[in-house]
Each structure stands twice: as C-alpha cells, then as structure tokens.
Amino acid sequence: MATKALELLIEEFHKLPGIGRKNAVRLAFHVLGLPKDDVARLAETLLKAKETIKKCAVCGDYSEQPLCDICADEGRDGGTICVVEDGRDILSFEKTGTYKGKYHVLNGKLAPLSGMTADKLNIKPLLERIAKEDVREIILGLNPDFDGDVTASYLIKLLKPFGIRITKIASGIPIGGNIEFADSATISRALDSRIDV
Amino acid sequence: MATKALELLIEEFHKLPGIGRKNAVRLAFHVLGLPKDDVARLAETLLKAKETIKKCAVCGDYSEQPLCDICADEGRDGGTICVVEDGRDILSFEKTGTYKGKYHVLNGKLAPLSGMTADKLNIKPLLERIAKEDVREIILGLNPDFDGDVTASYLIKLLKPFGIRITKIASGIPIGGNIEFADSATISRALDSRIDV
Structure with a gap:
C-alpha cells in the first residue's frame, strides 16, 4: 500500500x-x-x-550567462533571426548544423482562448532587436499548426512595416515520409507549396 | 542551445x-x-x-514503519498470502477492494540471463513466514509472462512440501476486452482455463 x-x-x-x-x-x-x-x-x-539557468537578455532562450552561447557567438550571422516558440525548437534547428543565423524565442504562441495573448509573448524585444540591429531577414520557425499559423500571421503584420525579408519554414511531406500515410492538410500544404524543378 | x-x-x-x-x-x-x-x-x-521509506520487515513492501500498514492490520487474514513481484502490484490488487489477505513482495522475478537468480529474490523470508505463521494458502499473483511463469513454477516446487494450498491468479480475456483483439497466447490460456458454468 x-x-x-x-x-x-x-x-x-x-x-x-x-x-x-x-x-x-x-x-x-x-x-x-x-x-x-x-x-x-x-x-x-x-x-x-x-x-x-536564466534567460538570455537578447533572444530570451535559457542561458547560464547573461548572453546565451548563440547570441554571444560573433561567428553567427546576426542579420538573420529565426523566430521560434520555445527553446526546445532551437535544439532541433541546431541539430541540423546548417543554420548559421540567430534566434528569438517567443515563449509560446498565440492562443487567446487559453489566455495566451500577444502581450504575454516575447514580441516587443524582437521589434527592438530589428530596430536596433542590422537585421535583413526574419524566418518564422513556428510549428505549422493552427495556433502557430495564427501567430505567424500576427507577426507578419507587425513586421511588414520594417521592410525586411520575412520568410516561413516550409511545410510538406517529411523526408522519408510516406504520402499514403500523410494527413490531407499536409498533402494540401505540400501541393500549395510545390516548387519548380 | x-x-x-x-x-x-x-x-x-x-x-x-x-x-x-x-x-x-x-x-x-x-x-x-x-x-x-x-x-x-x-x-x-x-x-x-x-x-x-524502508522495507516492511515481514512482506518486503515499501513502508515508512517497521511493519507496513497491511502487515500491521490485524483485520486482514494472515492465513492467505498473495505473492507479487513488486510493491506496485499490491497497489493494483488493493484497488479492487476485494482481497482481504496479506502479501509478500518477491522484488522481481527469475530471469537468470539478466542476472536475476533465485537468491536475489525475497524468497527465504517467505518460506520462514510459512514455517512460522499459520498460512493456509499461497496465491501466486505474478505477471502471466515468460519470466513470471518460470518464477511461479520455481515457487510451486519450493512450496509443495509445506502441504498448503497453492493457487495462481487466472489469465484470460480481460473484462470488457475483445476476443478479436486478444493475442493467441491469451486466447489459448483462456481456453485451457475454461470453467464449467
């Protein structure tokens, strides 16, 4: 017992x-x-x-130092900022080893019904970074679900006036995935986002 | 990062x-x-x-007292001992609210290939309980898998000489379960253990 x-x-x-x-x-x-x-x-x-573990003063990711390793790394391109929901997503992006820009952690995504409103997200510091630093491109690295799409649309409206390039990571059939087992929403997205070859 | x-x-x-x-x-x-x-x-x-949390001096289950609540409970029938692999299983048996006997925790099951030999199980104290207390029945409440069955056979051999009743919990199709989705081993066992009605 x-x-x-x-x-x-x-x-x-x-x-x-x-x-x-x-x-x-x-x-x-x-x-x-x-x-x-x-x-x-x-x-x-x-x-x-x-x-x-505190938060990085620039990107908002978890860090033991005032600046996280990525923000402190001068070898990384500060002109590109990938906006993510969560520090965990940075781990996934970093594992690819191909992204050399910096990040910004929103700390969630818009979900007004569960009380996640824009003022609770780490958005203001992002706008300040863009105003202050020499940012050429914002990559929206949000999850391609309903809340993620809503958050992306919201950010696009806010970011447009800065006149910088705004991109969104692609959605589609996962590499090694199977069209037969992909859901319709993913297949539709893969069709809409088809690229010329 | x-x-x-x-x-x-x-x-x-x-x-x-x-x-x-x-x-x-x-x-x-x-x-x-x-x-x-x-x-x-x-x-x-x-x-x-x-x-x-230490171990109960009698049954071997986890306990904050020298005797666990069940062993200390004089309202429970000490003549029936249900042998289980693990203290977690006691939680499951107790949840039924129908068993009024006592327990004995083996602390594992026989699996010689992974080093789980009989001397590592809490078997000797069980034999001592049977020799000392007035035990009428041992219920083998082991999991019906390969190692559990081997352990049950081993215990049956050890317990037979005491001349007390030895039983084993029934295996079969779970209540509310579906024969269609049950595996063949379970269906065979359910057939073998069929009861007259």
Missing part, C-alpha cells in the same frame, strides 16, 4: 507533463529502488538547473 | 525508465518554467521519500 511519502512522490511525478498516474507510480518505485546518491544527485540537478 | 546545467537535467530525466531523450528535453524545459518553490518541493519530495 502506498505510504504517505510515496504517495506524495507519485503526485509530484504525476504533475509533470505527459506523465500519467501509472507512469508516475512506475517512476516513484524506480526512484525508491535507486541508490541514495543517485536520488540526491537528481534532486540537486533539479535545484541547480532552476537556480543557475 | 542547451546549457551545461540544462544538459545535466535532461540526462537525469533520460535515465528514468520509459523517458526517451525527447521526453527528457520536454520535462527539463517544463521544470525550468516552473516557479522556484515547485522545483524545490519536487527535489525535497524525492529526497524525503528515499530517506523515510
């Missing part, structure tokens, strides 16, 4: 995103089976991450 | 069972977005659970 300390631990895991009750139970029992040092290290890593 | 503290946090999550790299990234970013107090409480709950 679950003891009180165990029940509390299960609840804590259950609060994390994507962890259902059964998974929380599994994780809690796993932790109890770990050596004490491992649990101490896990707890310490949590506290240390929360304590040392 | 992932900072060092963030990378360490991702690694810690990744070490947990069933948490892939992508999920670990998601959890780490979630933690960074939490209020500081919430992270502190999570870390504290981890440490406290590991510190206060």
Whole structure:
C-alpha cells in the first residue's frame, strides 16, 4: 500500500507533463529502488538547473550567462533571426548544423482562448532587436499548426512595416515520409507549396 | 542551445525508465518554467521519500514503519498470502477492494540471463513466514509472462512440501476486452482455463 511519502512522490511525478498516474507510480518505485546518491544527485540537478539557468537578455532562450552561447557567438550571422516558440525548437534547428543565423524565442504562441495573448509573448524585444540591429531577414520557425499559423500571421503584420525579408519554414511531406500515410492538410500544404524543378 | 546545467537535467530525466531523450528535453524545459518553490518541493519530495521509506520487515513492501500498514492490520487474514513481484502490484490488487489477505513482495522475478537468480529474490523470508505463521494458502499473483511463469513454477516446487494450498491468479480475456483483439497466447490460456458454468 502506498505510504504517505510515496504517495506524495507519485503526485509530484504525476504533475509533470505527459506523465500519467501509472507512469508516475512506475517512476516513484524506480526512484525508491535507486541508490541514495543517485536520488540526491537528481534532486540537486533539479535545484541547480532552476537556480543557475536564466534567460538570455537578447533572444530570451535559457542561458547560464547573461548572453546565451548563440547570441554571444560573433561567428553567427546576426542579420538573420529565426523566430521560434520555445527553446526546445532551437535544439532541433541546431541539430541540423546548417543554420548559421540567430534566434528569438517567443515563449509560446498565440492562443487567446487559453489566455495566451500577444502581450504575454516575447514580441516587443524582437521589434527592438530589428530596430536596433542590422537585421535583413526574419524566418518564422513556428510549428505549422493552427495556433502557430495564427501567430505567424500576427507577426507578419507587425513586421511588414520594417521592410525586411520575412520568410516561413516550409511545410510538406517529411523526408522519408510516406504520402499514403500523410494527413490531407499536409498533402494540401505540400501541393500549395510545390516548387519548380 | 542547451546549457551545461540544462544538459545535466535532461540526462537525469533520460535515465528514468520509459523517458526517451525527447521526453527528457520536454520535462527539463517544463521544470525550468516552473516557479522556484515547485522545483524545490519536487527535489525535497524525492529526497524525503528515499530517506523515510524502508522495507516492511515481514512482506518486503515499501513502508515508512517497521511493519507496513497491511502487515500491521490485524483485520486482514494472515492465513492467505498473495505473492507479487513488486510493491506496485499490491497497489493494483488493493484497488479492487476485494482481497482481504496479506502479501509478500518477491522484488522481481527469475530471469537468470539478466542476472536475476533465485537468491536475489525475497524468497527465504517467505518460506520462514510459512514455517512460522499459520498460512493456509499461497496465491501466486505474478505477471502471466515468460519470466513470471518460470518464477511461479520455481515457487510451486519450493512450496509443495509445506502441504498448503497453492493457487495462481487466472489469465484470460480481460473484462470488457475483445476476443478479436486478444493475442493467441491469451486466447489459448483462456481456453485451457475454461470453467464449467
């Protein structure tokens, strides 16, 4: 039977995103089976991450320094800024190893019904960057879902007056993907965005 | 880009069972977005659970007291012991609310190829309980998979000499389940274990 300390631990895991009750139970029992040092290290890593990781003063991504590694890197092209919803997306873009510009983290996307309004997004600092730095192109690297598209449209309206190039990452059939299994929205988008060869 | 503290946090999550790299990234970013107090409480709950939860001296289940709630409960029938692999299984049995006997936690199941030999299981204390207490029936509440069946056979051999009743929980089509979608092994077992009506 679950003891009180165990029940509390299960609840804590259950609060994390994507962890259902059964998974929380599994994780809690796993932790109890770990050596004490491992649990101490896990707890310490949590506290240390929360304590040392702040936000980059320029792009808004998580960083242990006032400026994140990418914003501080003079080898990267500050003339191109890829706007993303979340710092996690930067990890994905960086993994490609092909993008040499900088980023800007919105910290979410517009979803007025769930209270995510434009003033809660990291948009004002983006406009200030464009006004201040020598920005030639803004790439909208938002997820191609409903909220992402709405956010992109909103940003395009705001950015148009600056007279710089505004682009959006392409949507279509994933590389190695299968047209047979792609949903209609993706196929429509792939058709609309067809390119001359 | 992932900072060092963030990378360490991702690694810690990744070490947990069933948490892939992508999920670990998601959890780490979630933690960074939490209020500081919430992270502190999570870390504290981890440490406290590991510190206060020991094993019950009788059944081997996790317990904050020397005896777990079930072993200490005189209202429960000590004459029936349900043998389970893991304390998690007790939670599932207890949820039914119909079992009034006691439990014994093996702490795993036989899997010699991965180093899980009989001497690593909590078997000797079970034999001592049977020799000492007035046990009438042992219910084998092991998972109906290969290792579980092997463990059950092993235990049956050990327990036979005591001359007490030994039973095994039934396997078959789950209630509300669909024969069409059940695997052949389950259907065979359901046929073999058919009961007269």
